[in-house]
Amino acid sequence: MSEFDTIIRGGTVVTASDTVRADVGIRGGRIVAVAESLTGGAKEIDASGLLVMPGGIDSHVHLAQPAFGGPAMADDFESGTRSAIAGGNTTVLPFALQPRGASLRQSVMDYHKEAEGKCYCDYGFHLIISDPTASVLGQELPALVEDGYTSFKVFMTYDDLVLNDRQLLDVFDCARGCGALVMVHCEGYDAIRFMTQKLEAAGKTAPYYHGTSRPQSVEREATHRAISHAELTDVPIMVVHVSGREPMEQIRWAQQKGLKVYGETCPQYVALTAEDMKGLNMDESGGKYVCSPPPRDHASWDAIWEGIRTGVFQTFSSDHCAFYYEGEMGKLNPKARTSFRWVPNGIPGVETRMQILFSKGVVEGRITLNEFVALTSTNHAKIYGLYPKKGSIAPGFDADIVLWDANRKETITQSLMHHAADYTPYEGMVVTGWPVMTLLRGKVMAEDRRIVGAPGDGGFLKRELSPYAVPAGSGGAMGMAGA
Ligand code: DUC
Numbered sequence: 001m002s003e004f005d006t007i008i009r010g011g012t013v014v015t016a017s018d019t020v021r022a023d024v025g026i027r028g029g030r031i032v033a034v035a036e037s038l039t040g041g042a043k044e045i046d047a048s049g050l051l052v053m054p055g056g057i058d059s060h061v062h063l064a065q066p067a068f069g070g071p072a073m074a075d076d077f078e079s080g081t082r083s084a085i086a087g088g089n090t091t092v093l094p095f096a097l098q099p100r101g102a103s104l105r106q107s108v109m110d111y112h113k114e115a116e117g118k119c120y121c122d123y124g125f126h127l128i129i130s131d132p133t134a135s136v137l138g139q140e141l142p143a144l145v146e147d148g149y150t151s152f153k154v155f156m157t158y159d160d161l162v163l164n165d166r167q168l169l170d171v172f173d174c175a176r177g178c179g180a181l182v183m184v185h186c187e188g189y190d191a192i193r194f195m196t197q198k199l200e201a202a203g204k205t206a207p208y209y210h211g212t213s214r215p216q217s218v219e220r221e222a223t224h225r226a227i228s229h230a231e232l233t234d235v236p237i238m239v240v241h242v243s244g245r246e247p248m249e250q251i252r253w254a255q256q257k258g259l260k261v262y263g264e265t266c267p268q269y270v271a272l273t274a275e276d277m278k279g280l281n282m283d284e285s286g287g288k289y290v291c292s293p294p295p296r297d298h299a300s301w302d303a304i305w306e307g308i309r310t311g312v313f314q315t316f317s318s319d320h321c322a323f324y325y326e327g328e329m330g331k332l333n334p335k336a337r338t339s340f341r342w343v344p345n346g347i348p349g350v351e352t353r354m355q356i357l358f359s360k361g362v363v364e365g366r367i368t369l370n371e372f373v374a375l376t377s378t379n380h381a382k383i384y385g386l387y388p389k390k391g392s393i394a395p396g397f398d399a400d401i402v403l404w405d406a407n408r409k410e411t412i413t414q415s416l417m418h419h420a421a422d423y424t425p426y427e428g429m430v431v432t433g434w435p436v437m438t439l440l441r442g443k444v445m446a447e448d449r450r451i452v453g454a455p456g457d458g459g460f461l462k463r464e465l466s467p468y469a470v471p472a473g474s475g476g477a478m479g480m481a482g483a
């Protein structure tokens with residue numbers, strides 16, 4: 001009998017801390033050896049000339065959710081995870097959304113039904129809390145955290161999701177009590193409504209004005225408010241999808257004060273701008289790029305890189321939230337043509353996240369290879385309770401591995417994509433660096449653009465409490481240290 005099921009031979013192993021020439025031995029779906037030279041594999045994969053990195057963990061994707069103010073999402077769990085695995089990812093963390101009035105537990109069970117047997121990569125769920133009733137805060141949330149749903153997302157905007165300040169504080173307090181990590185969508189609801197009404201009254205309804213309706217000041221104000229509430233309740237928070245300098249500086253300020261405030265940014269904030277939302281002649285095609293917060297400008301790209309390089313951001317996620325462009329279900333649906341207000345918010349990106357960061361980050365000299373691994377995999381595992389099962393290459397970790405050709409030049413185009421959406425917002429972008437093979441727990445799932453695994457190969461991940469969610473200990477304004 002062979003010592004290893006598979007040996008990955010001759011590659012350069014890259015983790016968040018090291019870059020070494022080594023072979024990787026896999027047995028029973030886990031990494032059991034990393035050494036200069038291994039023998040005794042039932043199967044060998046030649047990785048010479050390739051980087052051998054932990055599979056990507058994308059901790060922010062939306063699959064099979066009812067839309068953000070519009071039609072259903074394009075990607076279900078099958079197409080979304082197919083796209084993820086093709087892009088070098090082995091774990092995704094989508095959301096289980098509680099509609100107002102619904103039980104949170106029932107909502108989670110509904111998402112499980114959607115996902116069961118369909119996934120090409122492993123998955124867990126963050127909970128979206130839209131209705132923090134006494135029973136949700138007192139019973140459902142603590143029980144769900146115990147069951148491995150150890151992070152929630154809350155929104156400061158959207159009619160169906162927005163929480164007021166008191167509700168935010170209640171959710172933060174509950175998270176502190178049960179050790180969960182809170183992700184916050186920081187954009188101010190009233191400011192956006194005010195701006196939207198003004199713009200519509202002036203006839204400014206094209207997709208471009210989506211960006212005008214939610215400028216950085218709206219994101220900055222909400223980020224500051226969320227940070228202040230987190231300080232008051234002494235709870236760590238993750239500010240998600242940060243788009244530019246103003247919110248980035250709020251997070252940096254909080255971190256310098258010693259608060260446990262983490263930051264996430266996404267490809268759209270270093271690769272798209274508000275100009276993209278103009279489309280051709282200010283027409284509806286700009287709707288392809290409508291997401292929230294909106295893409296900004298080149299100065300914002302620089303600010304985001306500054307935040308990445310200086311450690312303000314721990315995670316680089318896709319915020320994959322795909323809608324069709326054409327058709328009744330698309331971004332161009334008849335109602336959406338009447339105003340940007342009705343264009344569903346979100347863009348596809350789980351399949352292109354790693355290539356964009358690699359190309360603009362590593363190849364263009366802004367970050368190191370090890371930082372790339374931290375930003376795309378290791379930090380996600382550590383922050384969301386998946387470490388040391390996921391997120392590195394060392395004995396004991398799941399054999400979730402991407403073989404990466406650092407020199408391969410590709411032009412991103414819709415025909416290469418495995419998502420269900422009918423476009424990619426990154427059409428025509430030339431990138432250097434591409435995943436050539438993705439292994440999930442030792443099984444080859446994608447090989448040079450071909451999906452060779454099956455739906456159902458991916459499984460549900462019950463997550464541990466995050467060490468990053470441990471309160472700083474001030475006890476907040478109530479002085480509850482140790483409480
Ligand atoms: N927030 C997200 O996290 N994703 C898509 C749209 C949004 O507002």
Ligand code: ZN
Nearest residue numbers: 185240241292
């Ligand atoms: Zn959001």
Ligand code: ZN
Nearest residue numbers: 060062319321
């Ligand atoms: Zn999102």
